[in-house]
Amino acid sequence: xxxxxxxxxxxxxxxxxxxxxxxxxxxxxxxxxxxxxxxxxxxxxxxxxxxxxxxxxxxxxxxxxxxxxxxxxxxxxxxxxxxxxxxxxxxxxxxxxxxxxxxxxxxxxxxxxxxxxxxxxxxxxxxxxxxxxxxxxxxxxxxxxxxxxxxxxxxxxxxxxxxxxxxxxxxxxxxxxxxxxxxxxxxxxxxxxxxxxxxxxxxxxxxxxxxxxxxxxxxxxxxxxxxxxxxxxxxxxxxxxxxxxxxxxxxxxxxxxxxxxxxxxxxxxxxxxxxxxxxxxxxxxxxxxxxxxxxxxxxxxxx
Numbered sequence: 001x002x003x004x005x006x007x008x009x010x011x012x013x014x015x016x017x018x019x020x021x022x023x024x025x026x027x028x029x030x031x032x033x034x035x036x037x038x039x040x041x042x043x044x045x046x047x048x049x050x051x052x053x054x055x056x057x058x059x060x061x062x063x064x065x066x067x068x069x070x071x072x073x074x075x076x077x078x079x080x081x082x083x084x085x086x087x088x089x090x091x092x093x094x095x096x097x098x099x100x101x102x103x104x105x106x107x108x109x110x111x112x113x114x115x116x117x118x119x120x121x122x123x124x125x126x127x128x129x130x131x132x133x134x135x136x137x138x139x140x141x142x143x144x145x146x147x148x149x150x151x152x153x154x155x156x157x158x159x160x161x162x163x164x165x166x167x168x169x170x171x172x173x174x175x176x177x178x179x180x181x182x183x184x185x186x187x188x189x190x191x192x193x194x195x196x197x198x199x200x201x202x203x204x205x206x207x208x209x210x211x212x213x214x215x216x217x218x219x220x221x222x223x224x225x226x227x228x229x230x231x232x233x234x235x236x237x238x239x240x241x242x243x244x245x246x247x248x249x250x251x252x253x254x255x256x257x258x259x260x261x262x263x264x265x266x267x268x269x270x271x272x273x274x275x276x277x278x279x280x281x282x283x284x285x286x287x288x289x290x291x292x293x294x295x296x297x298x299x300x301x302x303x
Contacts, residue, residue: 036153038090039120039133050099052078054123055089065099071106071123087124094118095136098255100232105132108143109150112232115252116171137169139232142184157211158189167229180208180228190218236274243270246287254280 050062052069062069062078070077076085085091095101095113103111106124113119117136125131130150142150144163152159154170157177164184170177179188181203188209189200201220203209208223227237231253238246247258253276270291274283284295 033129033131033153035090035120035122035131036133039092039135039153042092042120045094047094047096050096050101051094052076053092053094054085055091062093062101067099067101068103069093069101070104073106073124076123085123087122087126089123090120091123092118092120096255097252105143107145107148110141112139114138114231115255134168134170136171137167137231139165139167139229141165156191156213158191160187160189167225169228175213177211177213178208178228179203179211180223180225181205182225182229188218190216231276234275234277236276237272239271240269241271242268243287243291246270250280250283254283256280 050064050067052060052062054060060078060083064079067079068077069079071085074084074087075082076091093101093103093113095115095117097115099115101113103113103119105111105121107130109130111119111132114137117134117138119135119138120133122131125148128148130145130148131153132151133153135154140152140161142161142163142165146162150161150163152161152168154168154177155172157168157170157179159166159168159179162185164186165182166184166186167180167182168178179186183205185202185204187200187202188211190211201209201218203220206222206225208221208228210219210221211217224237224239227239230237231249236246236249236253244260247260251258270287272286272290274286276283288294
């Protein structure tokens, strides 16, 4: 009965085609936005001063340990001095170790960038989405705009926001990336996703999402938000934190290499509250006095 077999064959073929189409949509990487492509094609540079690059050409050195940039239509104020910008270009703010920066985007969103961070963003938001790209650590206070959702792209993470405050840490040399939600609601997407829809997770305030460096594992836990956001106020809070992790944060903050030579049993972790506005010697004195340690300076390194 050729007609019957032909009919069954067509039904099976249609079902297989549907599965292949759905599977291809789920497993095929989502097309990167133009901003993400631009950010990932930029060369990695080492600088000693904060630098703002307008498009791919003009660069401006931003002086000061804690700089402030405020965008308005067609201009940006850098430490109270105004300069013209083009709304059709992507801007890049590069903050080296030992520096921090506060940035107000054109829509009113506030971004506080920690040491060793890079943010790529448009001078003015156009279209249906507001998009920025982050490498390093930043605290976001996103201006509400339900008609234009805010997206933060980092390595392996895509965060969708309507209006909220949160901290993202996505340093290239850290084994894990994290997002801590202070208020509001965000949805975290992984660049890698599977057939069962485990590629995204919606967070509630005081929840932290951690993502593995290869971007295929996402875990959510409840945390003390202040411990992850105190850096923006010049403090470092830690509880039972490995000493090597504390020194890594201080290395970025003060731009001086700190190495842990060895630890005594029971001193692998540390708890405390450090004032980062203090000079490094006083901070190290507090750590050493608390943990019965000592440190030595070797040119620009402390051990």
